[in-house]
Amino acid sequence: MSIGSRGLGAVAAVRNYFPGVLASLIVAIAATFLSEHYGGPVMLFALLLGMAFYFLSQEGRCIAGIGFASKSILRVAVGLLGAQITIAEIMKLGAAPVVTVIGAVILTILFGVLAARIMGLSRPFGILTAGAVAICGASAALAISSVLPKGENHERDTVFTVIGVTALSTIAMIVYPLIIALFHLDHAAVGVFLGGTIHDVAQVVGAGFSVSDETGNVATFTKLLRVAMLLPVVVTLSYVFRAHNVGKAGRQLPGFLVVFAALVVLNSMGIIPESVLAVIKNVSRWCLVTAIAALGMKTSLKAMADVGGRAIALIVAETVFLAILVLVVVVWKV
Template sequence: MLVALLVAVAAQFVAEHYGAPAMLMALLFGIALNFLGQEGRAVPGIVFSSRHLLRVGVALMGARISVGLLADLGAPVIAMLILGILLTIAAGILLGRLLKQDQDFAVLSAGAVAICGASAAIAISAVQPRTERSEQQLMFTVLGVTMLSTIAMILYPTITAAFGMSDHMAGIFLGGTIHDVAQVVGAGFSISDDAGKTATLVKLIRVSMLAPVVISMSLIYRRRGAGGAASGARLPGFVIGFAVLAAVNSLGLLPEIVKLTLQHLSGWALLIAIAAVGLRTRLDQILQLGPRAIALMVAETVFLALFVLGVCRLLG
């Protein structure tokens, strides 16, 4: 666990001093040291970190969510976000079949693109049936959405300028399309304070959709009799924790210092978990998924961007 923590600290240092995405750095640093996760005394702690800390991190994300966020945006934008998530996942499944990709991978990648990047990938993977390729697909998805999110952070603000969007509408577009929260913040505030605040708010609404989507997926996998992580008589504990924290926060029962502490702990738990998964992953295994897997994630990203762009144009 200390090895995973050290990798996470190194990744956070690089992120803070050089502007690189912390999740991506944790993943790459972990892969570079993957021999530590293959055999030896460090393996049990690395396995624990990769499986259990990620669930803790996702559960604590509930402290970011409240009903007040929904009221601030209005029904049309919320409807767009919900529809965008559902259509992107459906499109991902269809495109996965066309590209002859594993259906679980198509759902995993589409959910990560549609909701909140690496965090969504971690949560969805936790309720999917466990197979020999599960961690390989998770790492590919985390790597893919992080890279695509970084590209979007640079490219999408120029798209909003090309279409003459107001700062408010640009924030809605950025928050509704970019995968990871950090890149949403970076892209939004690169335009203006108004765009940055709106983008962050929209993104948090997308994050709030994580619990109902993961609950639905868990029930579907269980109904199909899938084994592994998806089996069992109850919903995953981390999903329940996410929902409970969101409800408590909505009721205003979380003091500000507690809320900020939980959000901070969530970020570190997820970063350490990603570092641990990287420590268990070999780069050659990730690359075995091939160019069609890359094409699938790019297509899902383009689909979501075109959908949100179209709706933003209609909303004016």
């Protein structure tokens, strides 16, 4: 293919994707405005606003761009999440919190698979919900979703999981500090509990610093360790489900995971300037919100209603399991 024909192909692709990507970005901007001025999780706003524009994904010029935003832009966002983690921050926690977090993530995912089977739900759905609960909420749901088999209800299940973990994370931010106060633990132990159980980073920060600065710092570091677990979990799942993926991409490490790992290493070495890190984190955030707005556009309210009570019971059970598991470890250590 000549350079000229490649250029024309690129222009055609941009024209094809631009309307849908622009629509997704506009929804993301609106969601960000609502979150900053009225409070509330920006991811949830993006989902709900996107669902209001479901018709755009059914006909017209936006279909291709919405699909591109919900998949390709999502992978860019997840890859750039590596800039939020350094190995030094993880090592500051010491061995006990590291072992606790790793064990909690693995056991919660196994619990989700088993509970999904008991409830008559699919194994991928159990992995999706449990992974989101165990690791980092909406971001983990989107990353794990990208390597799971693309069944008939794949996108509906992903949106349900994002809504579920976001809602439960907000509840946990309010309730968990009250519960953990009953055990009269020190600030570091409380931080490990909050960072090891609450789903989303923002809610962990809010809950931790509402107790004390020390609790907030420990909770944030513990949460970043859970975020770091995203890489090995998604890599493992990409190989477990490789038979369901089409073509060469299903037989090798996804590119966005390579970017994730590279950014962790580079950030740990101090090679990336702070100004560049700030830009990367901002781009990742906007890509995530844009991708989730696109996912919302591809999800109908009727489809969400079809998920059923068993799915809600599953994600609540996974959340309770994780909380009890980490609480037992933290109290036992004391």
